[in-house]
Amino acid sequence: xxxxxxxxxxxxxxxxxxxxxxxxxxxxxxxxxxxxxxxxxxxxxxxxxxxxxxxxxxxxxxxxxxxxxxxxxxxxxxxxxxxxxxxxxxxxxxxxxxxxxxxxxxxxxxxxxxxxxxxxxxxxxxxxx
Amino acid sequence: xxxxxxxxxxxxxxxxxxxxxxxxxxxxxxxxxxxxxxxxxxxxxxxxxxxxxxxxxxxxxxxxxxxxxxxxxxxxxxxxxxxxxxxxxxxxxxxxxxxxxxxxxxxxxxxxxxxxxxxxxxxxxxxxxxxxxxxxxxxxxx
Numbered sequence: 001x002x003x004x005x006x007x008x009x010x011x012x013x014x015x016x017x018x019x020x021x022x023x024x025x026x027x028x029x030x031x032x033x034x035x036x037x038x039x040x041x042x043x044x045x046x047x048x049x050x051x052x053x054x055x056x057x058x059x060x061x062x063x064x065x066x067x068x069x070x071x072x073x074x075x076x077x078x079x080x081x082x083x084x085x086x087x088x089x090x091x092x093x094x095x096x097x098x099x100x101x102x103x104x105x106x107x108x109x110x111x112x113x114x115x116x117x118x119x120x121x122x123x124x125x126x127x128x129x
Numbered sequence: 130x131x132x133x134x135x136x137x138x139x140x141x142x143x144x145x146x147x148x149x150x151x152x153x154x155x156x157x158x159x160x161x162x163x164x165x166x167x168x169x170x171x172x173x174x175x176x177x178x179x180x181x182x183x184x185x186x187x188x189x190x191x192x193x194x195x196x197x198x199x200x201x202x203x204x205x206x207x208x209x210x211x212x213x214x215x216x217x218x219x220x221x222x223x224x225x226x227x228x229x230x231x232x233x234x235x236x237x238x239x240x241x242x243x244x245x246x247x248x249x250x251x252x253x254x255x256x257x258x259x260x261x262x263x264x265x266x267x268x269x270x271x
Contacts, residue, residue: 001145002174003181005138007189012134014195014202017142017182019232020256027253028260040135041142042235048143049152049239060147062237063155064244066228074227075234075248079255081223082231083263085216086204089151089224090142090232092217093175098182099203106209111221118225119161 006095013037018091020082070128085111131197143236149174152237154228161225223255 006017015021015037022038029035053059064071082088085107087096092111096104122128150156151174159168194200224230229237229248237245 001141002149002151002178003145003185005142005145006178006182007185008138008141009135010186010195010201011189011192012138012196012198013131014198014200016203017138019230019235023231023235023253024256024260027256037131037135040132041139044136044139044141045143045146045235046239047136047140048145048236049147051140051144052147059240060237061150061153061156062240062242062245063153064228064242065155065158066226068244068247071227071229071244071248072251074223074225075229075251076255076258077223078220078227078229078231079223079252079257080259081216081218081220081255083216083256083259084212085218085220086206086213087217088220088232089175089230094178094182095186096204097179098186101204103204103206103209103213107213107217110214110217111224114218114221115225116161116163116221118222119158120164122226123158123162124164 002090002094003098006090006098009041010095016091016095018087018095020086020088020091024083067128081111134197142232143239145178146233146236147239149178151175151230151233152240154233157230157233158225158228 009015009017022041025034025038049060087107092104092107097108146152150171156168159166160171227248231252234245234248234252238249
């Protein structure tokens with residue numbers, strides 16, 4: 001379904017389904033037109049779990065195993081990183097890799113490796129959660 | 130029509146992320162915790178999304194233009210620089226600390242959980258600061 005959504009966004013709007021690009025276009029909109037479709041995509045995304053609950057009777061699980069300071073610091077770092085790196089898991093990892101973009105392949109390998117190492121350090125070296 | 134199409138596409142993405150488990154930091158962090166409580170199932174979610182998009186894009190790019198726009202707008206930048214690699218590395222560190230990535234957190238907002246709201250606000254602050262620094266840099270370079 002994630003792949004279907006990415007394909008459909010390209011088919012209808014000619015755009016890459018990247019959460020970073022969509023969010024950045026909301027924070028610093030280039031024009032009203034650019035803002036509206038992104039806001040609609042985000043509204044659809046947010047409705048996703050609600051529809052799942054409607055269909056299955058259960059909200060999708062969201063378990064946050066980290067402390068609030070870690071959540072806030074992590075989120076802020078993610079915001080900086082995806083802006084400079086020009087993409088995240090959906091933009092580089094799915095859409096960019098699907099286009100065989102060398103930039104996206106390098107970006108995806110880099111962030112996957114860094115996430116893996118960070119999780120290792122946080123859980124097994126520092127032992128915090 | 131454009132807004133409705135965009136909404137429905139976002140909805141499909143949101144349902145896919147929710148069912149796939151990408152909106153659940155516990156699952157995402159376990160996916161990366163190869164030395165501990167490793168849960169490799171997300172490889173099928175990400176791999177499945179990648180393969181579907183690869184095939185889908187092949188079909189879509191056979192057209193001369195998208196249905197609702199004049200042209201396809203795909204990133205044209207080809208340079209692999211420090212900004213790309215450094216930014217991606219920083220993103221990976223943040224993802225490893227918090228467990229949410231932007232595409233996982235946005236659909237997760239729909240669960241109404243306060244942790245997700247906190248994450249998205251701090252995420253927006255990070256994006257905003259980076260954009261601000263970039264625009265300052267662009268101004269001083271001009």
